[in-house]
Amino acid sequence: MTRFFVLAMAALLFLSSSSVSRADFAPILGDTNGDGVVDIDDLNNVRNSFGSTGLGDTDGSGTVDIDDLNNVRNNFGNRSVPEPSTMLLALLSAGAIGFVRRRIR
Numbered sequence: 001m002t003r004f005f006v007l008a009m010a011a012l013l014f015l016s017s018s019s020v021s022r023a024d025f026a027p028i029l030g031d032t033n034g035d036g037v038v039d040i041d042d043l044n045n046v047r048n049s050f051g052s053t054g055l056g057d058t059d060g061s062g063t064v065d066i067d068d069l070n071n072v073r074n075n076f077g078n079r080s081v082p083e084p085s086t087m088l089l090a091l092l093s094a095g096a097i098g099f100v101r102r103r104i105r
């Protein structure tokens, strides 16, 4: 019974940590499309919307301007990191799976 409970908890933790979404990552300035990385797609979003409203408005000013271009330039290549709660869940999941694997042997 205990083994079943531990296995069920490990499976639950694994499933919840494997469904990490974009919302689990801290936002990064310049990431116009919300994919967690500032790259050429974000630069294109700023270029395509420059002077108007649109996806390239990184600072929420209402207009895509030189400040947005600078936000993309200054963070180009940066990736967002998972929120601490997501990291904790992943660590708990890995620990639970390791515990179960050791108990089964």
Ligand SMILES: [Ca+2]
Residues within 6 Å of the ligand: 030, 031, 032, 033, 034, 035, 036, 037, 038, 039, 041, 042
């Ligand atoms: Ca991006």
